Amino acid sequence: MRNLSGTLSPMAPTTALDHPILTAVGLFLEAHAGLTRTLEHQLDDECGLSHQWFEVLIRLARTPGERLRMSDLAAQTTLTPSGLTRAVDRLEAAGLVTREACPNDRRSAYAVLTDDGRARILDAVPKHLAAVAALMNGALSDDELVAFERIMRKLRDRMNPCAAATSTPSRG
């Protein structure tokens, strides 16, 4: 339990401006910014997809019927409902997804992958994967890579509990 109170003493009276936990969070944010910046450019250059599009498409592609309710998609993509509406608008205009009515609940709408959308994401994934691999390769040891996923999963579950239930269907 001296996790945050002992090791990181939250009430250093002098100045906590360089408190370890702030450093850790700062590093996290910088790593994220660098990663997304790089991946965004890679995806745009090689596949003509924004990272947001990629996230939506791959989640649809992973789902059995290649369809997902708007709100479920929103929960998984770290987008608000309104943001997702706009994103799906653009994806629909680009012909990569379609909206379909939900038979049981006429409030809901499905976002469904089109043939073009499937082709697009299946083409993009290997390229993206290679780019991520190139970016990460050598940065972490095997052990660290394992720890990374475990820690990220724990943090995700803590930070965004809604997504935990549906986001990683193929993994415990």
Add this chain to the structure above:
Amino acid sequence: MRNLSGTLSPMAPTTALDHPILTAVGLFLEAHAGLTRTLEHQLDDECGLSHQWFEVLIRLARTPGERLRMSDLAAQTTLTPSGLTRAVDRLEAAGLVTREACPNDRRSAYAVLTDDGRARILDAVPKHLAAVAALMNGALSDDELVAFERIMRKLRDRMNPCAAATSTPSRG
């Protein structure tokens, strides 16, 4: 070296849609989104600061003369030069920072913390720290916390090498 090529075999021909590395990256992104969402709200509610403002102010406060060149600030805050210009515009309008000319190089401009700015960030840090601690507390073990910082530092250095030189002055 079987980091990414062995363990994560980048060319599984079936479908790599749920490739471990994509899962890891996805978790990373979700964790980040949840964290920033929470912290953004906390900072806004309790301190009336956006996270971006907080980042700028704390970095200025950490610096010896409480001043930093615009471009250095941009490199540290994961903002582009243009984004930083706008941010400093708003901070200046709010009276929290001032622009000051650089005596040596008339192209450069310093962003300098004002008294109000210093008071604001010194008030915000403990609250923010407490919120982060509450959010993280119990999510990770001591070992994981240590690993987290080490991994994040490595990733940051890999993803955003420019920031590594100046971002954490008080730490190796």
Add this chain to the structure above:
DNA sequence: ACCCATTCCTTGCGTGCGCAACCTTTCCGG
């Protein structure tokens, strides 16, 4: 049968960002 709370999605509005283009200043080679 009715009504009210809730859920799901969509729009109006404002905000903040990145990119590319621009101007100024500095640097460096000739």
Add this chain to the structure above:
DNA sequence: CCGGAAAGGTTGCGCACGCAAGGAATGGGT
């Protein structure tokens, strides 16, 4: 001393997001 390249910073433009409000549909209580 001069001229082009590079660095530092600022703007025009467009885009994407979140919030709050709105409209349609569902469910539960009476």
